Amino acid sequence: MKDVFITANTIISPLGFDSETNVSAIAKEQSGITLHNNISTSPCYASIIDHKKLDDAFSKIGDPKIYTKLEKMMILSLQNTISQATFSISDKTVLIVATTKGNIDALNSNFEPERAYLPILGNKIKEFFGFKTEPIIISNACVSGILAIAVAKRFLQNDYYDNAFVVGGDIVSEFTLSGFQSFQAISKKPCQPFSKHRTGISIGDAAASVAITTDTSESEAIQIIGDGSCNDANHISGPSRTGEGLYLSIISALKEANIKPESIDYISAHGTATAFNDEMEAIAFNRAKLEKTPLNSLKGYYGHTLGASGLLEAIVGIHSLKNNMLYKSLGMDELGVTMPLNIIENTTKKELKTFIKTASGFGGCNTAVIFKKVKQ
Amino acid sequence: MKKQLKTIAYCRINNNTISINGKSIITKDKDLSFSDFAKQIYKEKQLAYPKFFKMDNLCKLAFLTSEFLFEAAKLDSEIIKHTGIVLSNRASSLDTDRKHQDTINDKDNYFPSPAVFVYTLANIMIGEISIRHQIKGENAFFVSEKFNETLIEHYASSLIINRKSSHILCGWVDVDNNNYDAFMYLVAEKGSYNYSKEIIKNIYTQN
Amino acid sequence: MDALKKELKESIIEQLNLEDFTVEDIADDDTLFGDGLGLDSIDALELIVMLDKDYGIKLTDPNEGKAVFVSVEVLATYISKHRTK
Numbered sequence: 001m002k003d004v005f006i007t008a009n010t011i012i013s014p015l016g017f018d019s020e021t022n023v024s025a026i027a028k029e030q031s032g033i034t035l036h037n038n039i040s041t042s043p044c045y046a047s048i049i050d051h052k053k054l055d056d057a058f059s060k061i062g063d064p065k066i067y068t069k070l071e072k073m074m075i076l077s078l079q080n081t082i083s084q085a086t087f088s089i090s091d092k093t094v095l096i097v098a099t100t101k102g103n104i105d106a107l108n109s110n111f112e113p114e115r116a117y118l119p120i121l122g123n124k125i126k127e128f129f130g131f132k133t134e135p136i137i138i139s140n141a142c143v144s145g146i147l148a149i150a151v152a153k154r155f156l157q158n159d160y161y162d163n164a165f166v167v168g169g170d171i172v173s174e175f176t177l178s179g180f181q182s183f184q185a186i187s188k189k190p191c192q193p194f195s196k197h198r199t200g201i202s203i204g205d206a207a208a209s210v211a212i213t214t215d216t217s218e219s220e221a222i223q224i225i226g227d228g229s230c231n232d233a234n235h236i237s238g239p240s241r242t243g244e245g246l247y248l249s250i251i252s253a254l255k256e257a258n259i260k261p262e263s264i265d266y267i268s269a270h271g272t273a274t275a276f277n278d279e280m281e282a283i284a285f286n287r288a289k290l291e292k293t294p295l296n297s298l299k300g301y302y303g304h305t306l307g308a309s310g311l312l313e314a315i316v317g318i319h320s321l322k323n324n325m326l327y328k329s330l331g332m333d334e335l336g337v338t339m340p341l342n343i344i345e346n347t348t349k350k351e352l353k354t355f356i357k358t359a360s361g362f363g364g365c366n367t368a369v370i371f372k373k374v375k376q
Numbered sequence: 377m378k379k380q381l382k383t384i385a386y387c388r389i390n391n392n393t394i395s396i397n398g399k400s401i402i403t404k405d406k407d408l409s410f411s412d413f414a415k416q417i418y419k420e421k422q423l424a425y426p427k428f429f430k431m432d433n434l435c436k437l438a439f440l441t442s443e444f445l446f447e448a449a450k451l452d453s454e455i456i457k458h459t460g461i462v463l464s465n466r467a468s469s470l471d472t473d474r475k476h477q478d479t480i481n482d483k484d485n486y487f488p489s490p491a492v493f494v495y496t497l498a499n500i501m502i503g504e505i506s507i508r509h510q511i512k513g514e515n516a517f518f519v520s521e522k523f524n525e526t527l528i529e530h531y532a533s534s535l536i537i538n539r540k541s542s543h544i545l546c547g548w549v550d551v552d553n554n555n556y557d558a559f560m561y562l563v564a565e566k567g568s569y570n571y572s573k574e575i576i577k578n579i580y581t582q583n
Numbered sequence: 584m585d586a587l588k589k590e591l592k593e594s595i596i597e598q599l600n601l602e603d604f605t606v607e608d609i610a611d612d613d614t615l616f617g618d619g620l621g622l623d624s625i626d627a628l629e630l631i632v633m634l635d636k637d638y639g640i641k642l643t644d645p646n647e648g649k650a651v652f653v654s655v656e657v658l659a660t661y662i663s664k665h666r667t668k
Binding site for chain 1: 468488
Binding site: 415426428429430487488489490491494 | 598600603621625628629635636
């Protein structure tokens with residue numbers, strides 16, 4: 001099988017409009033989550049990208065009035081990634097778009113409701129950059145972003161494409177917020193993953209993108225060495241009590257990577273900060289013998305950015321490898337799960353080679369992808 | 377490295393007709409709504425799975441299609457457990473998304489329903505099929521303008537070549553307002569029918 | 584009280600899509616979750632919405648829900664004490 005690498009990458013979030021700015025904000029323990037008074041029937045914590053800042057940045061490359069907020073975030077992210085990539089768009093380049101809800105705000109906005117169809121979102125992005133192949137759209141709940149990396153890797157390994165640009169994004173909308181409220185899942189304060197004092201999730205806006213290729217000349221390249229995406233077969237919304245699907249996904253990824261759990265230097269967990277999710281992850285990591293591995297959830301910085309989260313958090317993980325830094329799991333104070341976990345309580349420097357990114361979502365879906373830093 | 381795949385069985389449900397491996401087995405009155413059609417089929421098949429009635433139309437359609445398909449495929453339960461599921465459609469979960477949106481449009485009558493919201497994700501249908509048959513294999517849900525047999529072939533082949541799953545449940549399940557269409561097929565290295573994306577496309581377009 | 588119980592049974596069947604149940608099938612003291620009607624976590628959340636919408640009762644603590652959703656009997660007693668509409 002061919003080696004597949006992630007090269008250029010860009011995060012668009014309230015913490016900044018490129019990956020480096022985002023990672024330096026994380027190093028300073030800054031969070032994008034703030035109190036908002038106008039997004040719901042009552043004040044609510046969320047991580048939201050300012051419209052004006054977004055339009056100012058976007059107006060350098062396009063007309064902000066004809067694109068939705070999500071389209072602008074995704075295009076802005078891809079623009080930067082494409083400009084940094086070592087390959088250009090050919091007829092063997094695939095565009096993969098990952099989103100949970102896409103332009104769902106179009107059901108109740110100035111745009112036509114048809115804009116909510118995901119193929120339209122895919123085409124807007126395709127046309128902006130002149131991609132030559134049909135965009136591939138993945139909408140697999142909250143694993144969409146990280147699953148998109150696995151899909152790109154598999155397509156490149158099997159020669160269906162030469163290289164890929166993957167973009168993931170989701171927005172805070174009244175649609176999703178009201179739904180999570182009906183699930184009594186929204187935290188009354190900024191979310192606190194794995195903490196005993198957590199009371200639920202915060203949600204956030206974000207877009208993230210990466211370039212994926214089999215050909216890199218970087219002296220320190222990030223290789224995707226294994227992946228798995230298995231179902232719990234247990235409940236459509238409740239996380240599995242045994243962590244089954246997540247455990248199976250991790251085992252599948254380790255097997256493909258041909259490494260033992262102790263070779264993993266860092267876990268970028270899903271950590272939504274709901275009681276059942278965090279507990280499920282703790283069980284799965286223990287079953288996979290990863291309980292001693294340093295772990296964080298980045299939801300304290302970004303909130304839960306749905307379909308973007310897995311991709312966004314994988315990018316931060318890549319920068320962790322490159323910078324040899326373990327970033328604090330923001331919001332963590334006292335461990336609030338029944339099994340041991342090694343949560344990163346302070347940002348620390350450490351030699352890192354390999355990390356695993358995991359995510360889980362409604363529908364019982366789970367994904368795990370392992371990344372390795374290779375010197376060449 | 378490419379592998380020659382075979383189709384084990386295929387099932388189509390549209391226009392209130394169910395066909396297996398190209399033969400129509402059940403046809404109901406065309407004027408019947410999808411919900412009524414689905415309910416009749418459930419009763420006739422004596423499925424005894426009360427969760428069915430909690431599902432939205434998209435999941436009901438996916439559930440029924442997979443019931444007929446697995447029945448025809450007669451797979452060993454160990455194989456079913458590790459089957460990969462790769463489904464796709466055009467409208468994602470918009471049919472149910474609109475229902476959720478209706479519950480929040482009026483601020484004086486603002487009661488979003490958790491039982492509706494949970495179905496505002498198209499991949500929930502993969503979850504429902506997985507729960508029913510205890511499938512813990514690979515999952516992916518794709519959205520495309522039309523049924524994209526090439527995309528599904530690429531992904532199903534990748535899963536088989538990368539040794540993630542030996543059998544893949546593939547298909548297209550779309551529900552949008554009053555229109556619905558489902559087509560599912562099981563592929564593996566051994567099976568009764570020749571497989572190519574052209575054959576699959578032909579089967580899909582001719583029915 | 585009997586009218587309220589009947590009304591609750593009808594709403595539970597309707598709201599939770601209990602297709603195979605009729606009002607007569609649900610006894611006042613039947614367990615709603617677990618072995619009884621076999622309701623699950625989404626049904627519990629749906630019942631919380633029903634309490635708010637039909638009776639003006641806001642439950643925000645899921646544990647409170649557990650104590651209230653024991654049976655139709657317990658639920659009816661709770662509603663008659665706390666209802667605002």
